[in-house]
Amino acid sequence: MTVIAFLGAGSVVFTRELLADILSFDELRGVTLALQDIDPSRLETAELIARRTAEQLGAKPVITASLDRRRALDGADFVINAIQVGMYEATVRDFEIPARYGLRQTIADTLGIGGIFRALRTFPVLDGIAADMLEICPDAWLLNYTNPMAMNIGYLAATAPSLKAAGLCHSVFWTVHDLCELLGVPLDEVDYTGAGVNHQAWLLRFEHRGESLYPKIDELLERDPSMRRRVRMDMYQRLGYFPTETSEHSSEYVPWYLHHDEEIARLRIPVGDYLRISKANVDEYHAVRDALERGEPLDVSRDATEYAPQVIHSMVTGTMRRIHANVANRGLITNLPEGYAVEVPCVVDRLGVRPEHVGALPLQCAALNRSFVSVGQLTVQAAINGDPRMVRQAAMADPNTAATLTVDQIWQLCDELTAAHGDLIPEALR
Template sequence: MTVIAFLGAGSVVFTRELLADILSFDELRGVTLALHDIDPERLETAEAIARRTADQLGARPRITTSLDRRVVLDGADFVINAIQVGMHAATVRDFEIPAKYGLRQTIADTLGIGGIFRALRTFPVLEAIARDMRELCPDAWFLNYTNPMAMNIGYLTAVAPELKAVGLCHSVFWTVHDLCKLIDVPLDEVDYSAAGVNHQAWLLRWEHRGQSLYPRLDERLEKDPGLRRRVRMDMYRRLGYFPTETSEHSSEYVPWYLRHDEEIERLRIPVGDYLRISADNVEEYHATRASVLAGEPLDVSRDATEYAPQVIHSITTGTMRRVHANVANRGLIANLPEGYAVEVPCVVDGMGVRPERVGDLPLQCAALNRSFVNVGQLTVRAAVTGDPRMVRQAAMVDPNTAATLPVERIWELCDELTAAHGDLIPAALRG
């Protein structure tokens, strides 16, 4: 029987969606679902959701729970990671402290000051998970959803290269989905391929019946001045390739927008947006818990299947699929650094996840990606070596931070955030 371990199962809305997708596959309706969270109440809620979802779908999985991570990892075939170290309180610190220094952020979970410190909080837990997996489920696939995705996969590549770690993110799919809707072309008739780094991959191929759809997007932009008032549209018009993830995310990864009041207004950038999203997530958790405890039915309908259930189904049944995933760059993108995480098309079947070689990215796209990667590589190296100076150096080369603050203020900001996060930061990096 296939065993699927969920780490961070208390992220109940996301867990509900994954469970609905998994249990919708006939071949997976009898799997073992092993749920783990460090919060007893959230774990209880996750178990209730799992049982309700199974009942509504007529599935009969074996469901187990434990506050002990090692218990759920023992014998697992797949490990889905959705942890958030520090939860909402840490997110608030990542926004409010930089804001005192005049540093604007929108999402703060991938790059920049917020991404760096989220990574530093997450790395020690990832290392402990990898250590447990070596002992308890060395052949399991580690399917990571936790941000900062590229830094997390880059860190695991450095400290646990034998781990079968794959980063899964829906940004490529939903980018193509929304673009197709924008120009009124059926998604299921479209061929597409993207590559780069997570949240800043590039739509290299986007075709309908062999014809590029970029000219149709150009026509749509020409007719709609309002549509041009979005960061990703602005980047596409200047770079020639559309970036994945939202405009809110994308604004943080470059030096051109958040520093300037007029650009924030022109492109309607919602500064601090993830504070609202994070607070909404907390409220949604409480609403979902109240609903399931009251015996109300869950919404198990899904517009699209998440990548993790597809990967699990393909590996267990041999069904071939093509997804976009985050893996170590082993000759996959020639003009990005070797060994760091890249997002590329992958074939998935009974042999596992097999990334496709892309070759060179367009030069302008690779140039932006390298700025993105620089921050992640320094953050990973800081954690691996225990060198706190490298944390500050990562912040110094971050595009948005460097465009906003002088170096002395960057170091002061890092000092204050390190102190504020306390024991969540590795001891060696608190100096």
């Protein structure tokens, strides 16, 4: 029987969606679902969701719930990681303290000050997960959803290279999906290839029946000038390749936008947007829990778009799929640093997640990716070496932070954030 462990199962909205996708596959309706979280209340809610979802779908999984990670990992074939170290309170600190210095962020979970400190909080937990998996379930695949994706996969590649890990993010798929809707082109008739780094990959190929769709995007921008008032459209027009993450995300990975009031207005950038999203997630958690207690049915209508259920189904059944995933760069993208995480097309079947060779990215795309990667590499190495100076060097290398603050301000901000996060930050870095 296939055993799927959920770490951070208390992320109940996401867990609900994944469970509905998994149990919608006929071949997975009898799996074992081992739920784990460190919060008893959230774990209880996750278990209620799992049982209600199974009941509504007529599935018969074995469901267990435990606060003990090692117990959840026992016998696991797949481990889905959806933890958020520090939860909402840490996210608020990552926004409010930098804002006092005049540093603007939108999402703050991938790069920049927010991404760096989220990574530093997460790495110690990744150490424990990797060690437990290599001892308890060494053949299992770690399917990581936790951000900062590239830093986390890069860290695991450096510290636990024998661990079978893939980072899953739907940004490439949804970028293509949404562009197809804009252009009026059927998604199932489109061929595409994205490559780069997570949240800053590029559509290198975007074709309908063998013809590039980029001219259609150009026509759309000419026909509707309001479409140009988005960061991604602006970047596409200047770089020639479409970035595969939202405008909110994309704005904070470059030095061009967030430091300028007129650019924020021109491109309608929602500064601090992730605080609203995070608060909405907390509210939705309570709404779902209340609905469960009232005995109301869950919305289990899904179209199986999340990657983890597809990956699990492919590995269990041998059904071949092509997805985009985050893996260590072992010669996959030749003009990005070896060993750090890259996002590339991957074939998935019984043999696992097998990344495709991409070669060299267009120079302008690689140039932006390299500055993105430099921040992550410095953060990873800071944690490995226990070097607080390197944390600050990572912040100095960050494009948005460097465009906004002086070096003295950057160091002071890092000092303040380190103190504010307390023992969530490894002792050597405090």
